[in-house]
Amino acid sequence: LRFALKTNRYGEHDFTSLDVNRVIGGVINRKLRLQDLDPIVDLDNPDIQFIMRVINDKYMLTINLVGESLHVRGYRRYNHPAAIKTSIAAAMVLLSNWDNEDFIDPMAGGGTIPIEAALYKYRYAPGLYRKTHPIINIPVFSPELYYNYRENAEESKLDNLDINILYNDISRKYMDGAIINASSAGIDKFIQFLNFDARYLHKYHIPLREGFITVFNPPYGIRMTRDRAIPSLYRDVVNTLVNLGCKRIITITAAWRSMVDAFEYSNVKLVRRIQVKHGQLDTFILDGVIS
Ligand SMILES: C[S@@+](CC[C@H](N)C(=O)[O-])C[C@H]1O[C@@H](n2cnc3c(N)ncnc32)[C@H](O)[C@@H]1O
Known part of the structure; x- marks a missing residue:
């Protein structure tokens, strides 16, 4: 399982985002290994992206379930100079x-x-322009469920x-x-x-x-x-x-x-x-x- 970890840090800390990546990346690696998931760090093409947010003295570890930002629909071929999101x-x-x-x-x-x-x-679901979805790589989700949703979305056009x-x-x-x-x-x-x-x-x-x-x-x-x-x-x-x-x-x-x-x-x-x-x-x- 290829994974990536990205840290967003807000506030004053005596450690850097890279320090967070090193420590939390190590924890994720151990946990995935315990599940026999054979983890490898791959920042460019991960199966799962973890996002760590450190906000002052609070932190939150999340998994990216949507992939690219949702406004990136995937149908825009021509870029108008003042296009709206x-x-x-x-x-x-x-x-x-x-x-x-x-x-x-x-x-x-x-x-x-x-x-x-x-x-x-x-009723054209904008998500249909995305060829795949990060959720299908996450072991607890069933890819079939995602493909069923896609099919339903296709049929409801x-x-x-x-x-x-x-x-x-x-x-x-x-x-x-x-x-x-x-x-x-x-x-x-x-x-x-x-x-x-x-x-x-x-x-x-x-x-x-x-x-x-x-x-x-x-x-x-x-x-x-x-x-x-x-x-x-x-x-x-x-x-x-x-x-x-x-x-x-x-x-x-x-x-x-x-x-x-x-x-x-x-x-x-x-x-x-x-x-x-x-x-x-x-x-x-x-x-x-x-x-
Ligand atoms: C802010 S842009 C619209 C961008 C668009 N919402 C998009 O996402 O690509 C404003 C547009 O108004 C058009 N425009 C300016 N004056 C116009 C006029 N008198 N009649 C019709 N269109 C005009 C411009 O050609 C420009 O494409």
């Missing part, structure tokens, strides 16, 4: 209480939000719902990247891809039925657009969505004051504001309802 995108979709309404992300970049929306609505899920972005290049990501997730057939300026969506025939849901992650004015353009961009996009018949908007931005102004301008009632650290940026998720 998949887990935050999924959380925003859930926050919208989306039922059987149509759905749009009008500024969707590499497609994370509409992809997570389609995965959720068509849906097809053919009467819902429009729309992707839109002004950039053709980003749209092509999003199509690559959606195909890699196997759900491109559930998303309609549009390539318009979101401020003028009302000028085209957009397949959105009255009462649709919007979830989006606009530019913040830090990396991609000049700051001065942000307030009017937000105002125009929100106004267009409301005029098209949107009933709820969930959005995430670091320029949240401009979004609050845009909501006010179009009579969108702000019902929730949730602070989220996105990378190094302080952002807010805003939840707005149109009555």
